[in-house]
Structure formats: C-alpha cells, structure tokens
Amino acid sequence: MSKFTRFSVILACLALVLVGLYLYTSRLTVEAELRVVPASYMPKDFQEASEAFFGKEEAEKLNIDDFSFVLLSAQAKCHSPFGAEWITLTLDPLPEDVCVHEASAGPVDLPAFGSIESENRLYITLLTRAQDAPRKARLEYYIRGRYLYADIAQEE
Numbered sequence: 001m002s003k004f005t006r007f008s009v010i011l012a013c014l015a016l017v018l019v020g021l022y023l024y025t026s027r028l029t030v031e032a033e034l035r036v037v038p039a040s041y042m043p044k045d046f047q048e049a050s051e052a053f054f055g056k057e058e059a060e061k062l063n064i065d066d067f068s069f070v071l072l073s074a075q076a077k078c079h080s081p082f083g084a085e086w087i088t089l090t091l092d093p094l095p096e097d098v099c100v101h102e103a104s105a106g107p108v109d110l111p112a113f114g115s116i117e118s119e120n121r122l123y124i125t126l127l128t129r130a131q132d133a134p135r136k137a138r139l140e141y142y143i144r145g146r147y148l149y150a151d152i153a154q155e156e
Contacts, residue, residue, distance in 0.1 A: 079113065090138050
C-alpha cells in the first residue's frame with residue numbers, strides 16, 4: 001500500500017470520527033418537568049391570572065375548583081463545541097386553556113459547553129380548565145443550523 005493510500009485512509013477515518021463526534025454532541029441534555037396542579041394550590045396566582053384575563057368583577061365570580069395550572073420548566077446542558085441557538089420551550093395548546101400566567105420560554109442561545117441552570121431555566125405557567133387532559137411539550141433548538149428537539153412528558 002502506497003503512502004498516499006495510507007494517508008487517504010487515515011484522513012477518511014478521521015473525517016468519519018469527527019462527523020460521528022459532531023452528531024453525538026449535537027444533542028442537549030434536558031431536565032424538564034411538566035405537571036398539572038389544581039388552581040386551589042396556588043390561590044394568589046389564580047387571582048392574579050384571572051383578574052388580568054377576565055377583569056376583576058368577572059374573576060370574583062369564578063370557581064377556583066374549575067381551574068388548574070400547568071407548570072412546565074426545563075434546564076439544558078450543551079455538549080457541543082458549536083453552541084445551541086434559538087432554544088425555545090413550547091406547550092401544545094388545548095381549547096380549554098385560559099391564559100399564560102408567567103413565562104420565560106425563550107428564545108435563548110447557549111454557548112459551547114454551556115448550560116441553562118435553575119435560576120435561568122425556561123418555564124411556562126398556564127391557567128387552564130382542562131384538568132385531566134394529557135399535555136405535550138417540547139424544547140426546540142438549533143446547532144449549526146440543524147433543527148433538533150426534546151419531547152417532554154407529563155408527570156403522573
């Protein structure tokens with residue numbers, strides 16, 4: 001085998017290793033929590049959200065037991081040397097959803113080998129009438145222009 005052939009084979013193997021390493025590291029490690037709690041567990045938040053959405057007079061007529069809060073939060077760690085861009089947290093809507101009470105759902109960028117920790121986490125607090133409906137959520141992001149996502153399952 002000539003030196004050129006050996007060099008070409010080594011170069012091709014190195015390229016395959018680098019592509020494999022890129023694919024392996026282009027995923028975020030995501031820690032997420034999706035829960036539905038009765039609004040009666042959070043009466044102050046229920047009052048604020050219902051007054052903001054319905055108005056003070058209508059909010060006083062509402063029964064707190066008819067509502068729930070969907071609590072969604074996510075943290076992420078980037079293992080890529082390229083960084084993650086346009087990270088957003090989304091919650092699939094239902095017709096019974098009333099309003100978003102609080103949210104910090106992005107978009108945010110994450111530097112190479114960076115992380116979104118507890119005080120900077122992404123979150124959504126949603127007031128809804130759908131108490132038992134299964135919820136779906138997703139953390140979406142791009143690494144070097146490649147669209148990726150992580151599905152978030154509801155805790156039982």
